Amino acid sequence: MLYHLIFLLGTILGAKEIFAFTSCYMHGRIAQYYYCNLTEVPLVPNDTIIFWLSFNKIRQVNASSFPLLVQLHTLEIGTQFVFPVIIGKAAFRNLPNLQTLDLGDNKILHLDPDAFVGLSHLQTLRLYYNQLEESILEKDYLRDLLSLEYLDLSGNQIKSLRPHRLFYRLKYLQIIDLKNNFISTLCEGDLDSFQGKPFLLFILNSNQLYQRITMDWAKCGNPLKNIVPGTLDLGGNGWTVDIMQHFCTAVNGTPIEFLKFTHHIMGRGFGFNNLRDPDKDTFAGLARSGLRLLDISHGFIFSLNPCVFQSLGDLELLNLHHNKINQIQKQAFIGLGNLKFLNLSHNLLGELYNDPFEGLHSVLQIDLQQNHIGQIAGNPFRNLRGLQLVDLRDNAIKTLPSFPAMNILRLSDNRLISLGNQNISATYLDLERNRLTNLGDLYFLLQAPDVQFIFLRQNRLSLCDKSINIIENNQLVYLDLGENMLKLVWDRSLCLDVFWALSKLQVLHLNNNYLTTLPQDIFHGLTSLNRLNLASNQLSHLPPGVFPESLKTLNMSENQLLSPAPEVFMTLSVLDITHNRFFCDCTLTTLTMWLNQTNVTLAGSENDTYCLLPPVFTKVPLSSVALHGCNEDELQKPLQFSLFIFTSVTLIMFLTAIVIFNHFRGTCFVWYKTIAGALMKDHKHAISTSACKYDAYLCYSNRDFEWVQNSLLKHLDSQYSEKNRFTLCFEERDFLPGEDHIINIRDAIWNSRKTICIVTRQFLKDGWCVEAFNFAQSRYFSDLKDVLIMVVVGSLSQYQLMKYKPIRVFVQRSQYMQWPEDHQDVDWFLHNISHQILKEKKVNKKFNVLEMQTISTIS
Template sequence: MASHGLGLSPCSSDGRIALYRSCNLTQVPQVPSTTENLLLSFNYIKTVTATSFPFLKQVLLLELGDQCTSFTIDKEAFRNLPNLRILDLGRSQIDFLHPDAFQGLPHLYELRLYGCGLSDAVLRDGYFRNLESLTRLDLSKNQIHSLYLHPSFGELNSLKSLDFSLNQIPTVCERELRPLQGKTLSFFNLAYNGLYRDFVNWGECMNPFRNMSLETLDVSSNGWTIGITGNFSKAISGSQVSSLVLSYHIMGSGFGFQNIKDPDRNTFAGLARSSVIRLDISHGSIFSLNSQVFEGLKELKLLNLAHNKINKIAAEAFYGLDSLQVLNLSYNLLGELYNSDFYGLPEVAYLDLQKNHIGIIQDQTFRRLRKLSTLDLRDNALKTINFLPSISTIYLGGNKLVAWPNIPFTANFIQLSENRLEKLDNLYVLLLVRGLKTLLLNQNRFSSCHQQLTPSENLNLEQLFLGENMLQLAWETGFCWDVFKGLPHLQVLFLNNNYLNFLPPGVFSHLTALRGLSLNTNRLTVLSSGDLPASLEVLDISRNQLLSPNPDLFASLSFLDITHNKFICECELSAFISWLNQTNVTLLGSPEDLSCTYPSSLSGASLYVLSTEDCNEEEFFKSLKFSLFLFLTATLTVFLTATLTVTKFRGFCFICFKTVQRLVLKDQAKGRAPDTYQYDAYLCFSSRDFEWVQNALLKHLDAQYSGHNRFNLCFEERDFVPGENHIANIQDAVWQSRKIVCIMSRHFLRDGWCLEAFTYAQSRCVSDLSGALIVVVVGALSQYQLMKHPSIRGFVQKQQYLRWPEDPQDVDWFLNKLSQQILRREKGRKEDTAVPLQTVATLP
């Protein structure tokens, strides 16, 4: 209800506003003499007379429209409102309106009589006499059939706006509007009347707007063809019309039809002497822009051709538009743009081509537009673009671009949202654009990086929008962490909805001017002390998975949104809870959205109602501080010394350990128990990795390579029977070996036989209920790359695997660990599951 918007109770007054809408009133209520706005719509008032209103000198607005019953307005009905400025009677069925109903209103500025069922008599019989201040008169949606104006209209010297739309006026001729001659009107509306649809004798009708000056003339939605439009243009020739609205017409053949013609050079020729500055011929069926169709409109600055069916632009279609500054061709059927399309537009600054089907643009198309500053090509079908003009603003969102060319040009604003850019290398190229201040790249597909370019310094970029991409996939490869390195003046950065579960170390360290950062709707579980730049003022970290955020990170902020996170409400969160209750930082979002996720007993509880008293153990530890300090210092010193020694010389330490073990246990060595398997292990690897496997594994483990080695290993190059079916060889190797060791490299993942052997090994594990399969990952293979293979995905999700160490001094330890896994026997076949492997992390 409107009463809520005004802040008043219904059917009441606060002294200035009397709000009596929908109060079932049958007469005007008593209101304070100080009332300025009297609102009486949606009631049942049937009659308004000279005594209906008390004397209300200060009333400026009277709203009496939308009555629920028809009513009559008597002579001088509003004389007790001498200072009334706005009178609204709209959408009320007026059965009787006295010719002197509006007398006594010398200050009336606006009169609303739309939808009141009024006839021609309201214009013809002088109802608006003596309204010397009347500026706006709205008579739309009535039953007016003729515009014969009473001579008193000539005395309305303040009149600026007349609205006769949605009536039934078939013609308007010079003699009817004669009282308005010599006036300047800001708005004259004749839309939706069926105007001039029937035969008109223009020789008799002549120019309806003779000696008038109109800022805006709206004759839209009258169903005009090019014939009617041409005749009307000739008739009003010489009358000054700054803005002519001809929208919702029926000019043009449309797509696939020829029965209605497109405008030609004669259609608008009559407007040559009318000084038209803005022309709107949108919402029609124009298919082809014919040559020199706008030739006579030398002063035109804005041309709106949107929402037609334009598919073809003839040569010199815009010839003569020497002053045009804005051209709107949006929502049409253009598929290609040619070099000749925009010839003759030396002053165009804004070109709107959005919502077409443009897929191809010739390289010289925009070169003639010397003054072009804004180009809008959103929502088209561009897959590639090989050139761009050096202009201020470029809109290219909603296309099909998959790459950005490295072409030299300048721009202040580039919008590339909703395209198909995948490689972050494109961002490095875009940051080379000279003068660029704002770059929008949200809703693309950024997910990979080859980083063929190094970051270059961009001293102008202030705003960068990278939301709704997949930066997590690009950054987890370890590349493109320096993408923001050359942006010292960047102030706003959006990285929302990028599936981020970590921030690369120092990724924001070069953004010394950054003030606003959005990281909302990601998967971040922790923020480290160096993640946020010191200049940051506004941070949106909502809708992540932060468990126990460190409040020290937010101390320098002015605004923070940290709602909708998964807080663990245990003592680790006490510092953050205390900070929430005393911080000067403005917290955005609702307090109810700061709630616990764990433990279940506190799920949904607001952080603001939690107490941290039980987490204060300061008094308990005070007496032990010094003793613990001494003890921990000594222990830590010994531990660090030992750790550093073992870490630095761990390879040598391991050799010493094995030597001592052999000397101590040499008399306790036991022979190996008889085995039902032909081989200790089947080494499955790609033939392209043979040389590496031979040097790294076979020479140190296989007994046939050295008498010091203890294992009888099986591998394809030596032990597979030549000529026998390859699948049979693989099956024999899998079932005749105690363990199967898969050396998983990039070549392994591309080798079909290797993947087949891996599948057989998994089948054996399921059949025996054993852990016979050992996976060794070699090289820089990520978890994501392994899981791309359906046959491997289940294993890496449920089982642990070994990873070949990067540091050479860890190789002996690794080989010993692998040997233990090969020698480990199952407790009972088909009785117990395999013991899970310990993961060997790659050393830094």
């Protein structure tokens, strides 16, 4: 079929030259010569293993056509555009190890009786659609194919089936395909050469078998005598009930594992009565065949009569799809105690009453999709205790019936308006494309503790009337609420707690719900949420902290985002913000900077994330937008001209003073300290040492010690200089050798009045430093004092700091200090940090409870 499609495509496009250019090549040890207009076999390297020569004009193959190719195992030479194609004597003698030979679809193929001489290793031979006649089987063409496993003779002109006695020697033959021939009869003795062979697959599909002549079945006997066909395909022969019954009787006792009778004409259909439906005698002849799989699909069976399958006690799969079944009579499935899979899809069932599946004690799956079932009454599934799957998709069910506990229940594409009070217990529940309007039904569905997957896409959820709450111990991990109208629910402040008890939910779909805003704390409780789909809504703003910290994948495509804050996306690994309505002005600067620096994987191409306004930037990708002047005075609102004139003189006067002060501010600060010291020398504050051993613990990365010593210790620590007033604690001097490092850190923090964390790039990479920061912050809640001083050194951005949870919590609560870049500001900074060490700042006891929980979680 692949070859036919390639040829058809080439014909439609008129592109044979293209095929010739692209399909004629050697790739490694594979030679491909499709559509190359070859008239004879080309030369290829002697180590070639695969040789494709289909779709050419090679008219003849003989003993000299191929060089010696000892390693070749696959040869295709089918679908030549000339006919007849002649295969001469010993044509493949130079291919001694050939395993697969494809000569199919050559329209007319002439074979020399010795064409296949020497192919003792051949396993697969394809001779389909070559107008071959029955002589290919009745003569000894295949005598040397001792390893043959698969023989394809479909689509030829074979009229009878009496194989040559040489087939006794083909011990490995497992698959014979004879579909689409003209074999009209098959009686006992015709297949004697196949006796004793355990065929995996014997295909006699579409031969009009037993149709064109009047059969004497008593004289014909058993056509499968002493043959063991694993799978016997007799479909497409258009059998009536009478032919089916006669054949089953004739093969009585023959072991068959899988029997296919597809495309039959059994049954009276819908609207005519000239043919009859199968009855209890139709398959009676198969009682001793050990049949496990039966396919009688694509027919006209209208009614499943009582006891119709009672003789098939070993049956495990019954396929009845694409018939015209409208009635299931009482006890229709009696005798099928071992049946596990029942397919009744694509029929005309309109209702299920009483006990239509009586006798199916072991059934696992029932497929009833695409019928016309509108009424289900009497609890038809009540006795099916082992049932794992019921497929009722694409029916007309309005009221939910009762089901036993199972794994999968499919009810999509029905007409359900409400779930009523039925107790549903299923792991996988599909209710897509119904007419449900009440979001309160979800609360009801989640009363079942085992449900893990719920699909409610494309319903009409627009109101919420709940009578119960969702149970806390539910196991839901996947919830699809896409393509509903949840905006109408949440705009009225209804069911805002719908997700609060879903602590195990990992995937949530809320796309296409007309959402313009997200209610506050709507995702509260989703502590395991990993993937969230909010695509195709109308969201223009995302409040900070709206998403759970566990979220890794977010789809915000096709919304109306104008200028979202990048802090909202901090925890993500994958983000889709394509096809939004970005307004590319200076307010979008932080987002564009973040997009260029972040490690988050951005879905879609750069051209899908573009500006909509202003018009000058329409459809320009965000990565290409240059926003100039966003850090200058253009960001401020322009002053009126009269106010500018009035203030200009004043600004010039102050500007001169500021320039002078800025240039000599270090000297000014020294004068200030000298004067202040002289005035207040009798009023210096004494440092209280009654409570703590140290004034401050200095926490920093070991790699920063030299800088810390020169910049801080020499100017603050009393042991470095007598004029310094503080007793500081730091690792290199004060930690006890041999003591556990974490204990040293803890003792240093609790024995010091303050903890000073010198946050540098090395600090953020040092796990001990981050842990010490966390310990110091926990003391904030223990002593109810602000005991932590954070000093940032170097060019660390806000985004880099916010990646670390302890630091993020501190920054949201307090201000940190930045080491000055200008050397003349160092004295002022040291004075300020000295003041912070001495300062006692109490903490309000009514601090945010959520903040305390966050710190506790980090600790």
